[in-house]
Amino acid sequence: MYWMQRSQRGWNNPALALALELANERRSGLWVLCVLDGQYPEANSRHFTFLLEGLLDVRAALQERGIPLVVRTGSFLTEVPAAAAGAGILVCDEHPEPFGRALRSAVGARVDCAALAVEGDAVLPPALLADHAHIGARTIRPAVHRLLQEFLQPLAEPDLIGPAGSPPREGVELADIGALIRRLGVPELAPARQLHGGQTAARSRLRFFIENHMEGYADNHHRADLEVSSGLSAWLHFGHLGPTEVALACMRSAAGAGGGLSSGPGLDAFLEQLIVRRELAINAACFLPGYGTPAMVPSWAQKTLDEHASPWGDVVSEAMMEACDTPDPVWNAAMTDMKVHGTMHNYLRMYWGKQVLLWSSGWREAFASLLRWNNRYFLDGRDPNGTIGVAWVFGLHDRPFGRRPVFGAVRSMTPKGLARKFDTLAYIRKVEESLPHDQAPPDRL
Ligand SMILES: Cc1cc2nc3c(=O)[nH]c(=O)nc-3n(C[C@H](O)[C@H](O)[C@H](O)COP(=O)(O)OP(=O)(O)OC[C@H]3O[C@@H](n4cnc5c(N)ncnc54)[C@H](O)[C@@H]3O)c2cc1C
Structure with missing residues (x-):
């Protein structure tokens, strides 16, 4: 079985x-x-x-x-x-x-x-990459590249030779998904209607990415006003698509008619995220003490964050954040996208997290809110990438920077910096236009 x-x-x-x-x-x-x-x-x-x-x-x-x-x-x-x-x-x-x-x-x-x-669901078996938590991408990258060729191989798909198996018990019908979900008694949350689960939808999204955006990924993947990133994370999370299949499809396509496996700036930048960053998160899930709690934040970052209280604590409450009603319209748009569509652009997720750190009364409170929202609203939530992404906001897999209010030596991000990276007004418009007709946009969008 x-x-x-x-x-x-x-x-x-x-x-x-x-x-x-x-x-x-x-x-x-x-x-x-x-x-x-x-x-x-x-x-x-x-x-x-x-x-x-x-x-x-x-x-x-x-x-x-x-x-x-x-x-x-x-x-x-x-x-x-x-x-x-x-x-x-x-x-x-x-x-x-x-x-x-x-x-x-x-x-x-x-x-x-x-x-x-x-x-x-990892390209490389985590135990071969380390028996401890890696410090960051720079330490896991050489290990990944050393083993990649051996493990990045197509999978043989054997046919079943013997008789079909006889399961000892009957299963439930899949005809009425809504009724089945009600029987499970899980908390209700509106489905993310723009994305549909399954290997067929995942493969068609992968083809779309390869044909339209892979080449420009290195230059444009930070642009939240464009849809340049693959958007594959939800399917990867549910295992509807495996990372090896994704990587091989991209490499074959980049090689073109000549066959073989190729590289190029767009492809290399994409594989850095899909393999190095993703396997780093898996490594942390396996080996990092305190995984899923504030204890996973490195001690230098805990120390500096403990020293810096936020003056915003009373101005932007947790309820205002969850209602997408903060003084920051880009942040409100990102949170709206998350709540309605179950997703958020790659580059904006870090900004989203940094602003919650800025506004919360303490960094541990910010950590708890972020992880809770991440896992509730994102289709790709409840994943090592999400837990590590949240801890990354607080300095995990990062280094100390020059001191700033609230952030201390932890890397900060600002609305001005964001506006230098992409057209923030176009992004807000894009989110607004994507909302279902019966859904009013938040007041402060
Ligand atoms: C605060 C915060 C929360 C996050 N929460 C999640 C989450 O819940 N689930 C999730 O899958 N990712 C999460 N990420 C990581 C990353 O933002 C998403 O994987 C990415 O936005 C998914 O979009 P995409 O598929 O278009 O990515 P692409 O840019 O197309 O990248 C391709 C794939 O590489 C992997 N990847 C990309 N960036 C990262 C990264 N930084 N770390 C690890 N793997 C990465 C993902 O599997 C992704 O699908 C989070 C990051 C931050 C900073």
Whole structure:
């Protein structure tokens, strides 16, 4: 049995490929289990809508491959062992975060068969990059480049030779996603209607990026007024697309008709984010003490932030921030984009975080608000990239800079600096025009 949890895709899935290989060696059947657990940390109906849209694609792909999919609702801890009762081997996806690792250990301890976890959502196995938390991109980059060629390889997609597996239990229907989500009892949040989950939508977005924006990525990816970045993070988060497939598709396309794998400024800048930055976040999820709490902020940054209180604490409240009603119209637009569409431009996320640090009564309060909003509203939230992104605002993976009010030696960002990078008025207009017709823009946009 393959328990699909982090790599939710029916093609180009290393755990599924291994499960198929093992089934074929034994001439036995294979089935795939997916559990919808309403208790998943910080999950809400927006996240589950995207996830279930993705499962429709998984179901179609597995049908084509002759492999039964069983979707169950309930607790991972009871559903996975119960479904694995008749299995010879359990294959599952790796997970870098403490919650995911603890869950795999607990499930592994409750099944009678051998259990194997496969890394399908990092290009490189985190344990090969280090057995400790890297200090920053500059320390992990050489290790990534040393191993990249060996691991950046296309995946073989074997067919199932033996009979289709016979899952021991029936699953739920996927016909009515809304009803299924209501049954899970998760907090309600309007779906992010501009993005749809699933491998098909993810691959079409990847093609669009390669054809239109990859070449100009190095020069323009900081421009929030243009849509130059890939926009792939939500699909990467749900495992609807794997980073190896993305990197190989980009490299093949850059090589053109000549074949092989190529490089170029746009491609190199993109791979720096997709592989180096992303694997740095995964490394921190695996090894950084205090992951997910203010304790993950480096001690030099904690010290300097403790010394600098904010005069803004009483002027911009947390409620004003959540209502997109601060004195900063660009920030309000970014927060609106996040709340309505579940996303925010790459470059603006750091500014968004820095302003919350500026306005909050203390840096620990700012950390808590940012992580809560990040994980509630973003489709790509609840991910190592988000936890590390938030801690980056407070100096993680960064160095000390000249002292500034509130920020101390932590790097600051200003509205003026932002306006030098892109046309902020055009960005605000873009967000305003993207709102659904029945949604009034915030007053201070
Ligand atoms: C405060 C803050 C919060 C963030 N929250 C999240 C989050 O919840 N989920 C999330 O996936 N990313 C988060 N990021 C990282 C980054 O901003 C997003 O990954 C990026 O904006 C996604 O847009 P894109 O797919 O168009 O990125 P692109 O620019 O097209 O980059 C391609 C891919 O590279 C990866 N990537 C890009 N930037 C980073 C980065 N700084 N660190 C790690 N990986 C990166 C992502 O997987 C991304 O999809 C956060 C950053 C900050 C500063």
